[in-house]
Amino acid sequence: MDNPDLLLLARTQFGINIAFHILFPTLTIALAWFLLFFRVQYARTHDAAWLATYKLWLKIFALTFAMGVVSGITMSFQFGTNWPGYMLKVGNIAGPLLAYEVLTAFFLEATFLGVMLFGMERVSTRLHIAANAIVAIGSTLSAFWILALNSWMQTPAGHVIVDGQIIAGDWWQVIFNPSFPYRFTHMMIASGLTASFVVAGLSAWRLLNTPTDSSALRTLRIGLVVAAILAPLQILVGDMHGLNTLKHQPAKIAAVEALWQSGKGVPLVLFAIPNAQTQHNDYAIEVPKLASLILTHDLDGEVQGLDAFKQNTPPVAPVFFAFRLMVALGMCMLLISWAGVWLTRKKHPPRWLLWIFACFTFSGWLATLSGWMVTEIGRQPWLVTGVLRTADAVGKMSEASLGSSLTAYVLTYTGMLLAYMVVITHMAGKGSAVAARSRMDKS
């Protein structure tokens, strides 16, 4: 590929689209399980407050799901418009995985979503709970297939080359490729954390509007407890995922650590400004030997630096900073969820604490996005590691049509995202107002 501008435009467009898309499934996958819990609680207790909680979150879910569907449709087209070389080269692997996603998951969730959203009065309680469970299973299954494909692109396995074509030799190995179990677990917990912070954050927002709203206090606690369980788990799984990456994609780890030269007993760079020109870190703050200890569990362990991979290295600065942002957010989420559980266990939380929860409503999104930036920018220049370079997959559109469509997409996405965030906070606020009014009517 001889036109670097076109490649950059195609990557930017696809990157923006996929980043926009991932926000919504990340939330709906786990939110579906939260909803199932709320629904079962209502069926068990017949408490109207559970029903109100369920209905409020059901509306938020419907909105989020719709955003995911429409941006997902766009994705399925952009494979072809932006990366025709991708399907040509690895279509025999990627195609079936995507097809199984649509067949086994997408239809399942989209169809039963209708029953879940609007069928409460039309079907029995048992059937409605089943519909809710199927939506939750369907969206998790959907993530399974998509992450299987993504992981295969990161750490390809199980494929063979016959007559110049890449085909699957062993589907089991293709799906359960080396990085898949780690990536899938990491992403599922990320989804859980994202949803629990949204649940806690919007509940805090409701409490700020209507301090007497007891159902908001209840969902706040549920969100915090789930987050407090998942946050430390995520740190553990994230570390395992990192070690797996070191084994299979060492160049990515070198970029994460901004380690330009290979060596023994390498330091952990806490902060620096990686300088690609001088192959050096400016203004570095380092802890001696710590990177070797973390990565090899040995103070003098040898770690490969970027120099070991010649031209096949990703851009360092975005990977380096995105990783640190993700870790910092993860630590904050751990701290806030633990402190939150402790401080809200008996008494009503103070307003300043509620404000903190409300500010962290969408922190899961930020952490997820920075995590994906680490893994996706970190595998460059490969689209499929060792098999296909990103530059060889890009399409032959004109820069003008790419540029204009990119502008149109960015405008649409910005508008949609703003509207989405305003509407769900507004809905949460209104939900509380309605609850307060009905309580006043009763008394």
Added chain:
Amino acid sequence: MSYDQLILTFGLLMGIAILLYVILDGYDLGVGMLMPAADAQEQEIMVASIGPFWDANETWLVLGIGILLVAFPKAHGIVLTALYLPVTAMLIGLMLRGVAFEFRIKAEGWHRELWNWLFWFGSLMASLAQGLMLGRYITSFEAGVIYWMFGLLVGVSLCGGYILLGATWLVMRTEGVLQRKAMIWARWGLLWVLIGIALVSIATPMLSHTVSLKWFSFPETLPLVIFPIAILYAGWCVLMGTGRLLGGERRTRSRGKARDWMPFASAVIIFLLAFCGLAYSVFPYIIIDQLTIWESAAHISALEIVLVGVVIVLPFLLAYTIFAYRVFRGKVSKGLYE
């Protein structure tokens, strides 16, 4: 199953998925385009009639494009690169209407007006763009003003077709004043789509040599006359169906219960016939004059593994789709979340 049979099966599957998409999302896009013709209360009912289904309807588009991607990867890249701009317009249209659909339910006052307007605009843009894509596809993406005009003609005709589907859907799913309005919309949509089909049928052989050969090599192609005749007959059924329902109590009583699903079924048959005509004109090409389905097919191993999935999953998929439609059967009389 031989490789050729596999490829043919996938061609058939892709056709079915696209046809189902056009019919299923067609009626809800049509309902979207009809929004400005109804008053606020009626709009709530119209939206409620498609609420439980639109997510799943759009999934058929993903399946259709998915099969193109899985089974015919060479064609996938060429088609989507050539249709880049109309595809972008369609996607943005689908996005606007999808989110507007959800947002409008939660909004009040001028906000709701804004989302209503976006819902209409997105539906129109997506329909027009789909027709344009079809028009560009039929003419093998030829450059030139005349080919783009043809694309627009197909675009406008497809809007008429979707309005026919949407209006007859409303005839089936609503009652009272709205149902009567929908019958009149259906008649306008019918007129529109018949003119559209006629114009497209005249223009297509003029612009495409391959299609003209397929149509006019007499006398082998004489049986093809069945298509226009059958379409006209289906159109007649729409007209009669709505007429009988519009005719009021007296005639309804004498002829037994008026069948309100007749117009929708007839509209679906019009789409089915037009689609078969198109498939006949194009086969075995996947890109006319450039690439056949045999040349563009994926490796046999990929086709086999997907076919296994399709065979296992499809019966379940159809079963639970029918189940969802059964859950929400009957007349819609109130808005969503009411």
